[in-house]
Amino acid sequence: MPESGAERLEQVFRDAGGPLFVPYVMGGYPDIDASRRHAQILAKHADIIELGIPFSDPLADGPTIQAAGQAALDAGTRPSDVLDIAGELRDGPPVVVMTYFNTVIAQGAREFLGAAADKGVAGIIIPDLPVDEAAEVRDAARAAGVALIALAAPTTDDARMAEIGESAEGFVYLVAVTGVTGGEMTMDDRLRALVDRARRHIPVPVVVGFGVRTPDQAEQIGELADGVVIASEIIRRIRDAPDADSADAAVDDFGAGVAGALRP
Amino acid sequence: MSVNMRFGPYGGRYVPETVIGALDELTEAYERYREDPDYLSELGVLLGHYVGRPTPLYRARRLEEAWGIDDGLWFKREDLCHTGAHKINNALGQVLLAKRMGKQRIIAETGAGQHGVATATASALVGLGCRVYMGRTDMQRQRLNVIRMRMLGAEVHPVDSGSGTLKDATSEAIRDWVTNVDTTHYIIGSAVGPAPYPEIVADLQSVIGIESRAQMLAETGRLPGSVVACVGGGSNAIGIFRGFLDDADVALVGVEAGGEGPSGRHGASLAQGRPGVLHGSYSYLLQDPDGQVAEAHSVSAGLDYPGVGPEHSHLRDIGRVSYVNATDEAALSAFLECSRMEGLIPALETAHALAHVRDGAATLRAAGPVLVCLSGRGDKDVDQAGAALGIDASA
Secondary structure (H helix, E strand, O other), X not given: OOOOHHHHHHHHHHHHOOOEEEEEXXXXXXXXHHHHHHHHHHHOOOOOEEEEOOOOOOOOOOHHHHHHHHHHHHOOOOHHHHHHHHHHOOOOOOEEEEOOHHHHXXXXXXXXXXXXXXXXXXXXXXXXXXXXXXXXXXXXXXXXXXXXXXXXXXXOOHHHHHHHHHHOOOOEEEEOOOOOOOOOOOOOHHHHHHHHHHHHHOOOOEEEEOOOOOHHHHHHHHOOOOEEEEOHXXXXXXXXXXXXXXXXXXHHHHHHHHHHHHOO | OOOOOEEOOEEOOOOOHHHHHHHHHHHHHHHHHOOOHHHXXXXXXXXXXXXXXXXXXXXOHHHHHHHOOOOOEEEEEHHHOOOOEOHHHHHHHHHHHHHHXXXXXXXXXXXXXXXXXXXHHHHHHHOOEEEEEEEHHHHHHOHHHHHHHHHOOOEXXXXXXXXXXXXXXXXXXXXHHHXXXXXXXXXXXXXXXXXXXXXXXXXXXXXXXXXXXXXXXXHHOOOOOEEEEEOOOOHHHHHHHOOOOOOOOOEEEEEEEEEOOOOOOOOOHHHHOEEEEEOOEEEEEOEOOOOOEOOOOOOOHHHXXXXXXXXXXXXXXXXXXXXXXXXXXXXXXXXXXXXXXXXXXXXXXXXHHHHHHHHOHHHHHHHOOEXXXXXXXXXXXXXXXXXXXXXXXXX
């Protein structure tokens, strides 16, 4: 029996000895080859790679990720193309794919998760699948050996945190802000209390994301949580680069900067 | 009484975790207030004195003769509601709920602008700030309603993503709600979205069916043979159907947007879609094999939506309602016929139901009197329909 995705993820947290860096790459943005390169570059700095499969109507995403996803779709990106990228990252840090529920059920949860497992995917994040709707997908994910990564939010009360914690595998993705991706978090007492609350109720590692933009912010989060996700900021740097080489360099610099801030 | 979260396998709450608490809060509030005498009396007074309910049942004698409907063609006159469509029934009910829940701000999405106008109106009435999300394409084709919303004090926020239509406006409204959920109530305009919205909207619109069933009995001494309504998200349809679901002999017919016809673009989710998740509920959906949501098309902004309410999906599967469609062209010609033979300019959405009554008259006639939900009036459509039909104001 090969190691399950959940076991691989948990192992990474055990081995890290510090907060984990989880950068996000939108599969197919600005094109398939570039996103593969960006993922490979980030793999040098990252502990886990979050790989986005674009969806037409991403409700949890702000304008930056929406536009990147739409560009990827306009370029003809399909879920299988993104899973292929995951397959090529097999020798690097574990890959967690992020997509919306309709992408999963369009193929059938079992088929989709089976295909993901075949490409070595360790986990899946589905931001529009709350814990109470997740039973069927969780079973399919367990059968495939892929961890279903649950999300918790500032508006999640204690009882629900505990419910999320009960079935959590791999880690829990704690949303730092009441809002969509791409805003800006502020490290304040409210966020400290939120992370503290999540850690009390959730037995697996807690990774914080949404609105984290700078190495400094990552470092602040790292003092409280088990890891930090950075997504929109990486896409902004790719988007604003004048050409493909500078985009690669920008991704490399940023990845090195955040990794350095998390592990001085 | 507890609120329905599912209709057969359809419905559910497929939304970001951030708004789950607010959906729970809304569910509890609705369970409480829908039996609360104070809430019901405030809503009842407004429906009577402000909206103009009960709306009349009208017999369209010239059209019934032209279309050969011997047992009578009856219109449930939702076009006579204040603001010009049935949408106000839901908007008022939800605004009164929001006020009781202590919310300070209202948001809504709109396609044709009727729900936006209704929500702007209801918000003005109770003194709550209101922002309406509307696709850029729809703002152009329903220009008059944009002006109305702004006159009513609402902020109309253009949405450029996707095709700039109802689907994109709904996504953007949900994102606003995710961000401002503590202070804001989101009034969804159709019987779509995450639970408990489809049930709340259907419940608030069921007044259409309850009134028209009693009116048909009073006027004709019998139930209609068939009830016909247009379906985008499906709020006027579910509202009128709910009055007749238990009357097994009454045929219920929902008319979706056939758009450009069989080989072109359309909005017929129930006829040509397959189940999937959009905007928080599991229901029939126009999508590609990868689950990417397809762009719908209809001449009417209100039917230009790739999804449909979950209760309609269930009613389709169990065979209680038959869902058909009418093309842009058929709807436009029915729009003109109704205007010229009855002196009633219907909304382009409503014109789809009329087109089916005309084109399906042979079948409908056999079942007895035909009742149509005349869901809205067409003042908002005069620019667009005029352009399509070659009617303008030049001397």
